[in-house]
Amino acid sequence: MPKVNGASLLRGLIGTAGLLVVLEAAGRLGAWDTERLPLVSTVLLRAGELLTDPEFLVSARSSLTTWALALLVTIAIAVPAGLLLGMVKPAELAVRPLIEFLRPIPSVALIPLVILLYSETTHMRITVAVYAALWPVLINTIYGVRDVDPLAKETLRSFGFGPGSVAYRVVLPGAAPFIATGIRLAASVAIVLVVTSELIAGGIEGIGVYITIAASGNRLDLMIGATILVGLFGILVNALLVAGENRLFRWHRARAGAAT
């Protein structure tokens, strides 16, 4: 879990602000045609305005819902599957080649196929996002389960607890920090894939659709403004999840710290 402190945050902000200032100055000094590619200040202003624009908000809500559902479906599939594969070695060996084959296939390449399979756009988008987001959660869960100390499991067994109790009381909490990291990675991947599927497959609502419409109207200010908002959302989600991990898994950090 990356640790963010005041000093590093401040430097990051200074760097970002510096780049924006340079770009703004270059645009104003005529480095490019600002009629075609708008100034930084214009884009930032548009991004701010979009937050109260009803048309954009309908699209944003749609994307957000798709993203949240995709993440939930991902967790519901990948965590139990990962627990099972992590605990039952023969099952993992049987499925491993399949995982190694499916994992590198870009989710985007499946969009044409998925369009044919689903008539409902939300289902199609969720499927595409889940396909990509599944892997980090699945792989992290498998490794997390494997990382659980055998002695921790034996201790509970020696007190007469059965395999179900051991899985629930030792394996799941022991693997939880790894699972959380997988979910955090999946959250970012899902954002990318939801917007991508909206851009490629179109539809009525969604930020990707909004960007496509803005492009057809030659509104680069709105396109870039909407894109920036997607990026900011990604940063926000990541920061919240990191904060949650740091809070919940203090024990894991303390132990990892003691080991190094």
Added chain:
Amino acid sequence: MLELVDLSHTYGSYRAIDRVNLKVAQGEVVCIVGPSGCGKSTLLRSIAGLIKPTGGTVLLDGKPVDGSPENLAVVFQDYSRSLYPWMSALANVGLPLRRRGLDKKRRDAAALAALEQVGLAGAAAKFPWEMSGGMQQRVSIARALAYQPKLLLMDEPFGSVDAQTREELEDLTLRVCAHHGMTILLITHDVDESVYVGDRVVVLSKAPGTVVGDLPVQLPGPRDQIHTRELDAFVRLRAEVGRLVRGMTPQRNPHGYGLETR
């Protein structure tokens, strides 16, 4: 209460223990000592039902052990791996009590009482990684005590703590277990410790481990780290066990073991 009959275990072609026979009476503290690689841990795991021995039987109160028996608790050497870092000391101690069908309130009360016995009542809310090694092993001992097993197995329980903590924990174990009337089987590679803690010392040979000595310890109680260890009887018995552990022929003391007092 515990009886091992021809207990053997092989890992593939490696014979870890070979026909171990042992009877432990109710309330006895038996130390098993042997050179490293004598199958001590295999023996303990077989009794705890963590592995299925390839030969022989383990009888607990006359009944053969199948799976992990009720009324048994284990204290492992590696407390940092055996305690759950996501739980407070209180929750760690209370966890096995779920097997006893107690509700949360009674579990917490029993866990707190056990922590008090090991002198950690004030640290109930602490997490294992906030504690020293000695404190963590005290929590492990409290966890076993709270469960109130009839048989307590200890696998090198004081092997990972400093010498002074080790002495404290030895005395603590003797005190609280005598109080509960528990039967203890303590596995160690430390000859000194086996004589100090045990009512009986059982010596295992090098792998395949088998019983090569079974010596009663007759030292006056209560034992004391300084006085007990300077008794002639203690010194002689320690030498005797040491010889057996090294595989030398025992030199029988014509007067028996440890009959003299100071």
